[in-house]
Amino acid sequence: MKQYSIGEEGIKKFRKRYFNIVLPMVAIGAAIPLTINLLSSHTEDKTTPWIIVGVVLAYFSFSLVRTFKKQRQTLLSYRLTITDNEIVREQLNMPPLTINFMEVKEIMKTRKGSFIVRGVSRNDLIQIPYWVDDAASLEEQLQTFATITTANSWLRMQYGVLAIRLLGLALLIVTSAVNNKIIVSICGALLIALIIWGLNELRNNKNISVAAKRRSYVIYTLIAFVVAINILAKLWLYWG
Numbered sequence: 510m511k512q513y514s515i516g517e518e519g520i521k522k523f524r525k526r527y528f529n530i531v532l533p534m535v536a537i538g539a540a541i542p543l544t545i546n547l548l549s550s551h552t553e554d555k556t557t558p559w560i561i562v563g564v565v566l567a568y569f570s571f572s573l574v575r576t577f578k579k580q581r582q583t584l585l586s587y588r589l590t591i592t593d594n595e596i597v598r599e600q601l602n603m604p605p606l607t608i609n610f611m612e613v614k615e616i617m618k619t620r621k622g623s624f625i626v627r628g629v630s631r632n633d634l635i636q637i638p639y640w641v642d643d644a645a646s647l648e649e650q651l652q653t654f655a656t657i658t659t660a661n662s663w664l665r666m667q668y669g670v671l672a673i674r675l676l677g678l679a680l681l682i683v684t685s686a687v688n689n690k691i692i693v694s695i696c697g698a699l700l701i702a703l704i705i706w707g708l709n710e711l712r713n714n715k716n717i718s719v720a721a722k723r724r725s726y727v728i729y730t731l732i733a734f735v736v737a738i739n740i741l742a743k744l745w746l747y748w749g
Contacts, residue, residue: 513589513647519640520581527577583718589637591650596626598635602718608633610654617660624651625663632713677703684736690744697740704733 515523586601596613598606608628615627622639624647641647651657680700684693708729711722 510590510592511646511650513591513637513641513643515584515587515638515640516642519638519642520584522640523580523584523638524577527580531573579720584638584640587638587641589635589641589647591647596635596651596654598637600718602720604715606633606635606715608635613654616651616655616657617663618648618657619660619663623660624648624657625660626651626654632715634716636716673703673706677707681732681736684739688743693740693743697736700736701733704729704736 583601586599588597588599590597590599593610595607595609608626612629612633613626614629615625617625617627619625619639622644624637626635626637628634637647648657677700680696680703683696684700687693687696708726711717711725711729714722717725
């Protein structure tokens, strides 16, 4: 039996990725619809909208820094145990995920060095980040379960998820900035459908902590509520 974990070197790699990629993406994603919505409002006060944007961005930045500290604790609790018969992933606030060697469908490796172990069930998916300690030894052990392939199909799926998120952002911008009732109705319905799909995917994902799922449920629900109110308001104002 061999156990792998994430140490301080791995945390440094994660910190670099987190602050260089995740933080700017979330900040831009929050700023674009808010800025468009504020600038499209008919008001002579041009200073207040930008103050609001600055406050929102500051809040998101503070939240992301606080989230990083929690993520650090979660990563330090990561344990991957490999025996002769199974692969077990354990992590703080997540139920243990076990894949028997007879149920290993595929093992993939990304260009950065992360591993993805797929089981028979679509939801049985163990993600092993590239910042895990002793990655060379880990790869040797994983090869005893199945031949390691390049993660082309995994990357295509990730690009597909990214495209869906960008589509959701575009739909959110359209429903906020456009006043045409037909366009707003169609885009709003598609956006709510995407939110429902996202909630279902979130519920079935075994690689997200319970606390993160709760936060995401609240955010998704609030966005859906705001979109629904926005659609009803525009249909009411511009009907006929």
